[in-house]
Amino acid sequence: MAAGLELQGVVAGYGQGDILRGLDLDVPAGRITCLIGPNGSGKSTVLRVISGLLAPRAGHVLLAGRKVTGCSPSAMLGHGVAHVPQERSLFPAMSVWDNVLMGAYINHDRDAVARRATEIAQRFPIVARRRHDLAGSLSGGEQKTVEIARSMMLDPPVLCFDEPSIGLEPRARRMIFGILDELRRDGRTILLVEQNARSGLAVAQDGAVLEAGVIRLAAPAGQLLDSPEVGRLYLGAS
Ligand SMILES: Nc1ncnc2c1ncn2[C@@H]1O[C@H](COP(=O)(O)OP(=O)(O)O)[C@@H](O)[C@H]1O
Ligand SMILES: [Mg+2]
Incomplete structure (x- = not known):
């Protein structure tokens, strides 16, 4: 790859x-x-x-x-090519799960995107654990992890x-x-x-x-x- x-x-x-x-x-x-x-x-x-x-x-x-x-x-x-920017880039008022889905915004096959998010949640357990929480409620380190998880959505x-x-x-x-x-x-x-x-x-x-x-x-x-x-x-x- x-x-x-x-x-x-x-x-x-x-x-x-x-x-x-x-x-x-x-x-x-x-x-x-x-x-x-x-x-x-x-x-x-x-x-x-x-x-x-x-x-x-x-x-x-x-x-x-x-x-x-x-x-x-x-x-x-x-x-x-994925880019995880310097500034915090999650949408704070959206759930962790919805933020992760955004990582595949160029893919319009919703089922495929949901399947990929499930794989990502296995690799990054915080995504599974905090999926319903607002991204803005996470600590800095947790938010960065979710940003990285989001950047992995398109592999x-x-x-x-x-x-x-x-x-x-x-x-x-x-x-x-x-x-x-x-x-x-x-x-x-x-x-x-x-x-x-x-x-x-x-x-x-x-x-x-x-x-x-x-x-x-x-x-x-x-x-x-x-x-x-x-x-x-x-x-x-x-
Ligand atoms: N959007 C912008 N508009 C105008 N100047 C900018 C902008 N972004 C960065 N700069 C300027 O460009 C230079 C390099 O910035 P940057 O690439 O962010 O540096 P670094 O990441 O190494 O700290 C700095 O002088 C900064 O002020
Ligand atoms: Mg910089």
Whole structure:
């Protein structure tokens, strides 16, 4: 099922300015690539370009070697690329179950969607346990788990996660990183953006550092963890 992603010379931004300035990034199939970089450097923008929320001004996005540049978000979902955004994205006044069903909004076969949701509920027990509860009543870690469950509704070979551990307490954080590792062991391709660079690189096989709109460093994740310069800039004292 694995499919790799590649960004080639991507230029993108909002309004007048460019945030990404000719960015090249390789996200190899069946692995976790962790993208780190300072606040405001454009990490979320990279994910928005991949998921079709923001069309690049130049450059290309390739999925399994095929150009998908400028596809709409629903087309990218259809191509098998899911995006779990940084901000909380569940509909708080809808039930957990209905939120999960929304993950398959491009599939109009309601029976097939319901069957898939039942499979998802087996894999993510919180979906079964809290199915009738309003999504807004769940804890942060539970909501993130339901967001991930929702992103799995179309069985995507490629998943992009934008700071999934942000704002979570340590136990919930570990649980989320454990889920990412399981998804990778299924054979999925994962692009993980993390402020918590140490934990992100620890679960990843590959790492990349975004600075001033380009990838300044791409290396095996372990090598970035051991790099004194990366350590000083991104890993803190812990
Ligand atoms: N919707 C938007 N409109 C205008 N500027 C934006 C928008 N989203 C992000 N930006 C700006 O683009 C830059 C990169 O943002 P972002 O990709 O969110 O960075 P990161 O995820 O690395 O913190 C920031 O300077 C931010 O203020
Ligand atoms: Mg961001």
